[in-house]
Amino acid sequence: MPPQSSGKGLLQPGDYVRHPRQPDWGLGQVQSIIGARITVNFEHAGKLLIDGNVIDLQRIDPRTL
Helix, strand or coil: EEEEEEEEECCCCCCCCCCCCHHHHEEEEEEECCCCCEEEEECCCEEEEEEEECCCEEEEEECCC
C-alpha cells in the first residue's frame, strides 16, 4: 500500500504517531491506511479511525522512544 501523506511527511502501517490535539491518548501505531482514513491503535484510547484530511498526525521517530 502506498504511504499516506500527512503534515509531517508520509505515514505507513507500523509508524508511530501522536495526535496533536489529544496528547493524553499517548503514542499510537498506524494499523492501516485506506485513502485518507488512518486506523491507529493508541496506548490510552485504543483503536481509532482518524481522518487524515482533518488531522495531521505527528510522526514519531522510533529511535527517540
